[in-house]
Each structure stands twice: as structure tokens, then as C-alpha cells.
Amino acid sequence: MYRHSLRKRVAIAFAMCVAVLSLAWGFAFFAAIRLTEDHVLQRQLEHAAKSYPSMPMSIREYDEVASLPESLREWAQTNPELGLYEFSSEELHVAVIPGGNEQQHAFVVFDVAGIEAASSEDWWWLLVIVVAVGTLGSLGFGLGIVVMRRAIAPVAQLAKTVEDIDLEQLSEEDYKRVGSNRFGDDEVGLLAETIEKTLERISAFVARERYFTDSASHELRTPITVIIGALELLEHSELSVTDVKALDRVRRATLDMKTTIEMFLCLARETDDGLYDEQFLVMPLVSNAIDQQHYLLKGKMVDVDIEQLANPKVCGHPQAFSIVVNNLVRNAFEHTLNGQGPITIIIKERELFVTNQVSSDPDERHMPTEVSSSHGYGLGLGIVQRLCERNGWSFLLHADEACVATRLSW
Incomplete structure (x- = not known):
């Protein structure tokens, strides 16, 4: 190591x-x-x-200027200082040295020709x-x-090991693939040990999440199914008008609870259940949502206009899409008061629009805003936003004091 x-x-x-x-x-x-x-x-x-x-004789010594080669005499008469000089054109190197006479200099000429x-x-x-x-x-x-x-080979090895781990499909044993004991006690080993412990905690969390969703799916749906069955039996009994109204309220509350459970379980699951690549039609889900939530319009003089400009198919999770559509329809029905219609549902090839009026004054105009949170429009829209992010859809809420319009794109 x-x-x-x-x-x-x-x-x-x-x-x-x-x-x-x-x-x-x-x-x-x-x-x-x-x-x-x-x-x-x-x-x-x-x-x-x-x-x-x-x-x-490549090197010669000259004591007098007159004895120098003719090409050097004019230069020597200028009384040059002691030192070395080079004459490239004549191929000569000259050293000026002190001569026998202190007032005169001697010259050593090196002929480098050849x-x-x-x-x-x-x-x-x-x-x-x-x-x-x-x-x-x-x-x-x-x-x-x-x-x-x-x-830096250990760093590259650790990076390759971490890269090979699929974080979208993290298993309980993936943390063992890091193997911090292979990297020694240096900085890389410390980093590997930290990553290993982090992945171990995440793996344990994923295991607990899967166990919880599997158990909750059974434990929460079973009593809802029992309640729905009991309500169907009560429908065949002789009930007073008051009892029928109470039965309707229990049925609606039960359906709301069932929808809420499905929404939270759908969000809690990290792994898909084989339905993310399913092809399904949009119109049947819209019709089913209108039927389920139509009780919210009981006693309201509100029309529902459906404009089907296309008959699109969506590839994805049908249950998640159904939950999204149910929430949009429910919010539109619930927040539309008596006489503040109509509620418009437009189906296009790649988009679904749900619009409802929230003001009875048609001349009233306000500055519109675009929000993506659920504040003021129920918890459901926050869940809608998360479901859309999980499935690669686009959700937009456009609201002012006159109307509320939602757009779902896929």
C-alpha cells in the first residue's frame, strides 16, 4: 500500500x-x-x-599598425581599447593587448578562414x-x-469506483464497492472511508424506505378497501335522507384518503414499478377525474367545458399522471364558487390546460403571476410539482384575482 x-x-x-x-x-x-x-x-x-x-599561420602577432593586414589598418589607427574584436567579413578575430611601448598596443590576429x-x-x-x-x-x-x-493513481481509482455506482438504483451492497481499505491511511483513504460510510447510510435509508413503502402500501390500503366495501353494502340498506348524506360524505372522505395515500406512496418510491414506459391515453384519465370530483360542483351553477383538440398518448407513469390530473381538476372544482363558471379543460397534443374563474366581475383586471408552489391552492399542487419533476413533465400555475389557469406539458 x-x-x-x-x-x-x-x-x-x-x-x-x-x-x-x-x-x-x-x-x-x-x-x-x-x-x-x-x-x-x-x-x-x-x-x-x-x-x-x-x-x-592562423595566429600572428603585430607590434605596429603599419604591419597589420590592410583591411585592419584604418580600424587600428582609431586606437581601439584593449579587448577582443571580430570582423566577420574578413573572417578575422583580433585581440588588442598592451605592447612593449606603453603608448602603443600590440595586436594578435586569428585568421579563421577555412x-x-x-x-x-x-x-x-x-x-x-x-x-x-x-x-x-x-x-x-x-x-x-x-x-x-x-x-494520483489512487484518486483516479477512487473516482472510477464511485462513477460505476448507479445512484439512481442504489443497492444495499454498493457501499462495499468503494473498499476504503484499499487506499491506505492517507488523504485518499480518508476520503474513501467517508464516501463508504455515506453510501452505507444511504443504502440503509433506501432499505428502510423500501420496507416502509411496501408495508405502508398494504397496511394503509387494506382498511381503505374494507371501508369502501362496507359503504357499498350500506348503499343497499334502507337509509334515511340524513344517513344517505352522511354516507356520501364518508365515501368522499374515503376516496380523498385513498388518493392522498396513493400520492404519497408514489412519491416515496425511489424505484419504478414497471409503469414508467407505459403508453396511455390522456382523455380517459381526464374523464375519470371529472367523474370522481364532480361532487364538488353539487349545488353550484358551474359548467365544465371540455375542448379536445387532439387525442394524445403519453409515455410514462399512468398512476402519477392520473394523480396530477385529479389534483388539477379537484382544485378547479373546489375553488370555483357558485355561478363563477365555466371551468375550461383544453386537451392538446402536448399540453393540458385547466382554467377556472375565481371572480364574478368580468371587467376586473389584475396583474397575473406565475407560481409553482402550492401556497393558497391546496397541498395537492405541491405534490403535483414533485410528480412532474420525477416524470419529466412541466407544470405551470398562472393565477390572478380573476382566474386560475394550470398547464401540464409532457
Whole structure:
């Protein structure tokens, strides 16, 4: 396992990379110096060999200006200071040194004709240097990548492990896949241990949630079913008018409770139940919602206008869609007062509109607002918003003091 922390491993990797590159550049400069030295000596020897048997006098000393080569006399008469000078056009290098007479200077002339490299060779050497620098740079870049990759390998391994975990379908054993014991006691190991514990808690929560929804689905629906059955038996009994009204209220409350239970169970389930890819028609669900909630219009002089401009099909969760439509219809029926109609339901290819009036004054105008919360319109719209988010639908509530309009898009 890793004996050093991530910080130390990165520092060591960086130091190793710098050390290797420094050695490479040092050997390169040493080789360049030796190669240049050998090249100069070789050029001198070749020049001497070409002049054989008379050996050339490349370096000469001149005590007087008049004895200098003609090309240098005019320059020497300007009494130049002590130092080294180069004359490229004449291929001469001149050193001005103190002479025997303190008022005069001596001159040492080095004739590099035939020794100094030609301009074409200079370009070749420049090309060699560029290639060498590029090679060393590429070597350093590749070495840096390899070294740093080795240094941060645990981080990449942990990221890959976490990436392979499907958070949408988290199982009870997924936290074991992190395996924090594989990452040592450094910073990566601490991070892996934290992720492992977090996933363990989430897995335990998912297990409890599934157990609760499975149990609640049975334990809550069973008494509702028993109540509905008892109400159906009571309907066949001889009841007074007062008893019939009480029975209707119990039936409506039971249906409301059943709808509420289905809504909360639908939201509580993290995993789908095989119905998210089902194709279903919108119109039957709208008609069923109107039938179920029509009792809310009893005693109200309110018409319900349905404009079916299309007969769309939706791919998704039919129960969730039915819950959404029931809530929209229920809110429209419940918040429409006597004579404040009509309630308009428009079905389009990709949208469903439900509009109801909340003011009896048709000339009254107010600034409309768009809200997505359930404040002021019942708890159901908050659940509608969450169901739409879960199923990829779009829900919008447009309200002012004259009317309320809801739009469901899919």
C-alpha cells in the first residue's frame, strides 16, 4: 500500500521529474560543449592538412599598425581599447593587448578562414539544437505525465469506483464497492472511508424506505378497501335522507384518503414499478377525474367545458399522471364558487390546460403571476410539482384575482 500521503507523493514525483530533466539537460550541454570543441579542432586540422607541406599561420602577432593586414589598418589607427574584436567579413578575430611601448598596443590576429563553419552549417546546427530541445521537452512532458499519473493513481481509482455506482438504483451492497481499505491511511483513504460510510447510510435509508413503502402500501390500503366495501353494502340498506348524506360524505372522505395515500406512496418510491414506459391515453384519465370530483360542483351553477383538440398518448407513469390530473381538476372544482363558471379543460397534443374563474366581475383586471408552489391552492399542487419533476413533465400555475389557469406539458 502507499507509505506516504498524497501531498508527499506529489512532491516526490515533482522532485523526481525535475531531477531527471536537470540531469538530461546537463548531459545535453556537456555533450554540446565537447562536440563543439572537437568540431573546432577538426576544422583546424583539416585546414592545416589542405595547406601541407606549408603550414598556415592562423595566429600572428603585430607590434605596429603599419604591419597589420590592410583591411585592419584604418580600424587600428582609431586606437581601439584593449579587448577582443571580430570582423566577420574578413573572417578575422583580433585581440588588442598592451605592447612593449606603453603608448602603443600590440595586436594578435586569428585568421579563421577555412576554420569557422559556413552559414549553411550554422543552420544545420540550429536545426540539431531545435530537435534536441524538442526531444528533451517531449521527454520531460511525457515523464511528467507518467510520474504524476502514478502519484494520483489512487484518486483516479477512487473516482472510477464511485462513477460505476448507479445512484439512481442504489443497492444495499454498493457501499462495499468503494473498499476504503484499499487506499491506505492517507488523504485518499480518508476520503474513501467517508464516501463508504455515506453510501452505507444511504443504502440503509433506501432499505428502510423500501420496507416502509411496501408495508405502508398494504397496511394503509387494506382498511381503505374494507371501508369502501362496507359503504357499498350500506348503499343497499334502507337509509334515511340524513344517513344517505352522511354516507356520501364518508365515501368522499374515503376516496380523498385513498388518493392522498396513493400520492404519497408514489412519491416515496425511489424505484419504478414497471409503469414508467407505459403508453396511455390522456382523455380517459381526464374523464375519470371529472367523474370522481364532480361532487364538488353539487349545488353550484358551474359548467365544465371540455375542448379536445387532439387525442394524445403519453409515455410514462399512468398512476402519477392520473394523480396530477385529479389534483388539477379537484382544485378547479373546489375553488370555483357558485355561478363563477365555466371551468375550461383544453386537451392538446402536448399540453393540458385547466382554467377556472375565481371572480364574478368580468371587467376586473389584475396583474397575473406565475407560481409553482402550492401556497393558497391546496397541498395537492405541491405534490403535483414533485410528480412532474420525477416524470419529466412541466407544470405551470398562472393565477390572478380573476382566474386560475394550470398547464401540464409532457
